[in-house]
Amino acid sequence: MPEQTPITLNHFSFFNFSSSYYELSIEQRQKIHQELLSGLQAASDCVEIYQIYPVQANTDILIWSADRSTEKSDPAQFFTRFAQATNPFRKYLTSSQALWGFTKPSQYTKTRSTQELDPFSGQRKPYLVIYPFAKTVDWYLMSREARQGMMNEHIRIGKEFPEITQLLLYSFGFQDQEFVVVYELDNLTQFSDLVYALRDTEARRYTLRDTPNYTALYHPAAETLALWEQP
Template sequence: MSNPSETPGQRYFVQYTAFRSDPAWRRLPHGAREDGRESLASVIEEYAPDIATWAYSTLGLKVGCELLLWRRGTDPLAMQEMTARLLQSGLGAYLTIEHNLYGFTRPSNYTKRPTTQEQAIDLNDRQTYLTVYPFSKTTEWYLMSKEARQGMMNEHIRVGHEYADIRQVLLYSTGLDDQEFVVAYEMEDMPRFSELVTALRNTEARRYTLRDTPIITGIHRPLRESLALLG
């Protein structure tokens, strides 16, 4: 497959897919599980680099799922085909999609240019921890003037800049799924991220949050290491 453009500002189609494993998987013989994990890993590697995939273990962090795949591409059709093949692979036959958050990237309505925090989507190196959740605003938010919204977002952005070490990815999914946005943060310090969220919830814009759950947190590990944790 051809190498996709890595030009900053590239519009991507991105999915965060969380999987729950069937307990029957862990009761299979060791050799069968080895082959099954390798079968799934081979599918992921076959679609690279057109679809870049990063693996996270959510084991012990989110009830109901143990594996999160962050996938970045440009073609929803290819992403869907890849998902089908993952679920038909050896390990995939024992996985159920518990959460699937997706959307497209595009320039922000509230900033003139992406900050270094917001350029995480263009990077191929990942930080240790990832938190991702769906997000929607209230009807009242959209009925306000653009100037009023911009003023509140300026406060929101100012707080975010105080935590410059924490990366952010914002996806747009209005009209495509139940949520309007998907928000993801990468960090090396989980307590510091919790401080950022607390600070953001003290801003005026928080009044207009309709939904920001479920929250999924995972730890980035090499693909095969994340799969091995499933058993």
């Protein structure tokens, strides 16, 4: 693992199957799934498709695309490829949300965390939790030392839950939020304990927004899509 977090683009797109989709036969659905997955796999270095419904009622699936960004043109090329992969199926898939950003080294730690989620590892945990995040103006007006002290407390609590890994995306200037926070975990109740423990930290005072929150279930991509094959 590199000592510092490399720059990568991570894009999370949330979709619902439309009423037109449910009018299709099993064979037609399977064909759409195969073509969609093939296009998505060609669009980025890594793609996963997660089940969200019935964990949440307003979204069916989550498509997570990760791309190694090494050139200035890479993000534009990824977005173009993603559109080419999904646009032919927009009659059957409606987009409800898109969250994205870039990974980069943290200003609060000198080395890369052992709890950092690796999108390219090929090893996924059963659950993924993702949400947009923004700090208050007062947070950024504080001294670097004051912020570091509060983040040290935050980091210390996180280390008490070593099984839970995190991916932090920076989306300043790109979307309405400043960050996209992603957790990967084996145990939902353990994750709830972590979130509860973080609620009474000093840094919590400076949270402006951390909703909507999405909880997704992992299956291999083809298996996730197959959940919607039966009429």
